[in-house]
Amino acid sequence: MTIAQWIQSGAARRAAVSDPAAKLWLVEAAPDPARLAAAEPLLSSDEIQRADRFYRLEDRARAVLSRAALRLIVGEAAGIAPEKLAFSLGPFGKPFLAERPDLHFNVSHSGDLALIGLSAERMIGVDIELMRENLDEVELARMFFCASEHRLIASKAGAAQLEAFYRIWTAKEAVLKAFGIGVAASLKDFEVRLSPGALAIWPLAGRLAPALAGVQIEPVAAPDSYAATVALA
Numbered sequence: 001m002t003i004a005q006w007i008q009s010g011a012a013r014r015a016a017v018s019d020p021a022a023k024l025w026l027v028e029a030a031p032d033p034a035r036l037a038a039a040e041p042l043l044s045s046d047e048i049q050r051a052d053r054f055y056r057l058e059d060r061a062r063a064v065l066s067r068a069a070l071r072l073i074v075g076e077a078a079g080i081a082p083e084k085l086a087f088s089l090g091p092f093g094k095p096f097l098a099e100r101p102d103l104h105f106n107v108s109h110s111g112d113l114a115l116i117g118l119s120a121e122r123m124i125g126v127d128i129e130l131m132r133e134n135l136d137e138v139e140l141a142r143m144f145f146c147a148s149e150h151r152l153i154a155s156k157a158g159a160a161q162l163e164a165f166y167r168i169w170t171a172k173e174a175v176l177k178a179f180g181i182g183v184a185a186s187l188k189d190f191e192v193r194l195s196p197g198a199l200a201i202w203p204l205a206g207r208l209a210p211a212l213a214g215v216q217i218e219p220v221a222a223p224d225s226y227a228a229t230v231a232l233a
C-alpha cells in the first residue's frame, strides 16, 4: 500500500502549504474496519499495544490510522518500507528517524482527522484541533496566551471568539512542535497575530526568541469545526 492509494480510496488528501519543500496531508481517522485492517500490519507491536490501551474505539482508530499514514508518508520519503521504520523520540517526545535526521515530519490528531507534515529542509510542526464549544476561551487565553492575544479573544464573542482562540492555539502548538519542545513551557514567548487567511509570529522574550525570528506559520484549510496550522522553522 502507498499513500497515493490511501488518497485514491478517499482516506487522505493533500492540503496546501506555500513552502515548495514541504507537504501536508489530511487523513480520515474515523473507525473504518477496512481501513483499520489495511493499516494495522504497518504498525510495530509497540504501536499496536499503545493503541490498544485506548478504551474508546474512536481513539484507538485515530491512533492506528494516523500512525499508519505517517509510516506510509515517511517511508516513501526515506525509501524505507513503512513497516520497517523505527521511530526514535526526541527529549520531549517528538518522533524522528535516527537514520534520516534531515527528514522533518510531524503529526497531529483531533476528532476524526489527522494532519501530517513533511519537510525536506526545515523543522516542521503541525497542529489540528476540533473546535470544542464548551470552553472558557477567555479564561484559557488569560492563563496561557500573551496579554495582547488575551485582549483580542476577550474583544470577540460567539463563533468569532472560538475561531480566534483555536487559530492562536493551533499556531502556538505548531510552532513549539516544530522545535520538538513541550507546549506548556513557552506559550507566552511569542505572540500570534491574526489577519484574514494569514498568521504572523512576533517573538517576545525568552530562550526561543532568536530561533523564532525565522519561523513561518500558515493556516491549513481544514473542514468546518476544525482549526489547523503548520509551522516551519
Ligand SMILES: CC(C)(COP(=O)(O)OP(=O)(O)OC[C@H]1O[C@@H](n2cnc3c(N)ncnc32)[C@H](O)[C@@H]1OP(=O)(O)O)[C@@H](O)C(=O)NCCC(=O)NCCS
Binding pocket: 063, 066, 067, 091, 092, 093, 094, 095, 106, 107, 108, 109, 110, 126, 127, 128, 173, 176, 177, 178, 179, 180, 181, 182, 183, 184
Ligand atoms: C506534544 C504535544 C504538543 C501534543 O499535543 P496534543 O495537541 O495533545 O497532540 P497532537 O495530536 O497535536 O500531537 C501528538 C503527536 O505529536 C508528536 N509529538 C509528541 N511529542 C512531541 C513534541 N514534543 N514535539 C513535537 N511533536 C510531538 C507525536 O507524533 C504525537 O502523536 P503520537 O502520540 O500519535 O505519536 C504535547 O503533548 C506536549 O506539550 N508534549 C510535551 C510533553 C513534555 O513537555 N513533557 C515533558 C517531558 S520532560
